[in-house]
Amino acid sequence: MGIDNLDGQTVLIVGAGIAGTALATALGRLGVHSEVIDVDDRTVGAHIGLTNRAVDVLSEIGVLDEVVEAGSAQQDNVFIRMYTEDGQAIPVPPPPRPDTDLPASIGIYRPTLSEILVRAASAAGATVRRGISVSSFSQDDTGVDVTFTDGSTGRYPLVVGADGVRSRVRELVHPDLTPHYTGVAALRWMLDEEPPGPVGFYNTRTEMVAVAPVKGGLTYVATGAESPEGHRVDAGEARDLLRSVLARFPAPVTSALLAKLTDDQNVLVHPYEWIMVPPPWHRGRIALIGDAAHATTAHMSSGGGLALEDAAVLAQELVAADSVEVALDQFTARRFERVKLVVDASVKLLEMHQAGASQMEMGMLRTKATAALIQPY
Structure with missing residues (x-):
């Protein structure tokens, strides 16, 4: 049928x-x-x-x-x-x-x-x-x-x-x-510039920052930060969380991105849940x-x-x-x-x-x- x-x-x-x-x-x-x-x-x-x-x-x-x-x-x-x-x-x-x-x-x-x-x-x-x-x-x-x-x-x-x-x-x-909350808030940022160096996944022992090119001359940055369940992260705190993560990555790419993360940038945040x-x-x-x-x-x-x-x-x-x-x-x-x-x-x-x-x-x-x-x- x-x-x-x-x-x-x-x-x-x-x-x-x-x-x-x-x-x-x-x-x-x-x-x-x-x-x-x-x-x-x-x-x-x-x-x-x-x-x-x-x-x-x-x-x-x-x-x-x-x-x-x-x-x-x-x-x-x-x-x-x-x-x-x-x-x-x-x-x-x-x-x-x-x-x-x-x-x-x-x-x-x-x-x-x-x-x-x-x-x-x-x-x-x-x-x-x-x-x-x-x-x-x-x-x-x-x-x-x-x-x-x-x-x-x-x-x-x-x-x-x-x-x-x-x-x-x-x-x-x-x-x-x-959904199950992982204890981590996902942070995502679109920079209106080309990536300032090699793209890929940058890793410390316990953290990762993804850097990817986006068509149109943009850069996508994604990572995560620990955040209490139910805590509402505002725009300023989202930028500060991302800054704190990037500061632990001394690679030229991540350092350049940190310098570009000014207060006019919008960092999206949502809980990592599954x-x-x-x-x-x-x-x-x-x-x-x-x-x-x-x-x-x-x-x-x-x-x-x-x-x-x-x-x-x-x-x-x-x-x-x-x-x-x-x-x-x-x-x-x-x-x-x-x-x-x-x-x-x-x-x-x-x-x-x-x-x-x-x-x-x-x-x-x-x-x-x-x-x-x-x-x-």
């Missing part, structure tokens, strides 16, 4: 981030209409790296050329360029890459990626509405009745929560599940994908990639299965172990770094996990 399950009906996708808009695009290209809603009216973010098979998804949903044009494509894994805190190269085992002719990774400004995916979803027939979320659900064997935050209602054969680590959909269907929702990733006809189901730290640079893979796989299963219920079961079955590998490895890498593990040890774990990730989704 496959796609006939959804013939003439509209799938509701909650969240207009990477997972939600990629799913809307994939479904639209297969003839299924979707409605995408998001409580925010714009995308906030800095740089994102899309690695391994995430690039295949971009090709599958027809946006690869546009993403490559707007970003920076690489033919090697991003974790190959490791340096000490004073700028000396660190030998690490080279992570494997997919056996395809596609780029191994693409770095892109996150709001630009969002614009591309929203345009693609709209072009594929999706309706995108901003400033609205879900208030409540009620479902039966044939569909889900939804009440929205503006008081309006609707009925859908399938609702997909793609609304991030603090998912409202997950809160409604799994009120007992909350969650792994147990299977299945659905309750009836309400499903979770992306960070709503499996948020992770950035230590495998795979969060965005997993979200893209989720979108492609769910669309494939909805087309192939005889019913929505079977499609959702198959989706979880295909995704759970692959995603768990990344979440577990990312959290372990954070713990290893905090404990002072060598980059060679961490590189071996990263290479082992990457060997699984380069396999087709």
Whole structure:
């Protein structure tokens, strides 16, 4: 039966981030209409790296050329360029890459990626509405009745929560599940200048600073700093936290960046959190994908990639299965172990770094996990 399950009906996708808009695009290209809603009216973010098979998804949903044009494509894994805190190269085992002719990774400004995916979803027939979320659900064997935050209602054969680590959909269907805070606040900064030296990952015994080029003559800087759970970090404190980290890295690149971190610079901050929702990733006809189901730290640079893979796989299963219920079961079955590998490895890498593990040890774990990730989704 496959796609006939959804013939003439509209799938509701909650969240207009990477997972939600990629799913809307994939479904639209297969003839299924979707409605995408998001409580925010714009995308906030800095740089994102899309690695391994995430690039295949971009090709599958027809946006690869546009993403490559707007970003920076690489033919090697991003974790190959490791340096000490004073700028000396660190030998690490080279992570494997997919056996395809596609780029191994693409770095892109996150709001630009969002614009591309929203345009693609709209072009594929999706309706995108901003400033609205879900208030409540009620479902039966044939569909889900939804009440929205503006008081309006609707009925859908399938609702997909793609609304991030603090998912409202997950809160409604799994009120007992909350993200785990790592004790670290992520700090991200976009400098409106070219990188002042070699890009890559700079490491002390227990800390890392990522420096990456962004198309358009920009530099992306990312790191983390310990911060109490629930503590709200304001703009000034975020800059001071980043300054304190950079001050412990005497490499010429990081020293130059520290000098450029003036009080007019904007440093984004958010808590490093992770969650792994147990299977299945659905309750009836309400499903979770992306960070709503499996948020992770950035230590495998795979969060965005997993979200893209989720979108492609769910669309494939909805087309192939005889019913929505079977499609959702198959989706979880295909995704759970692959995603768990990344979440577990990312959290372990954070713990290893905090404990002072060598980059060679961490590189071996990263290479082992990457060997699984380069396999087709």
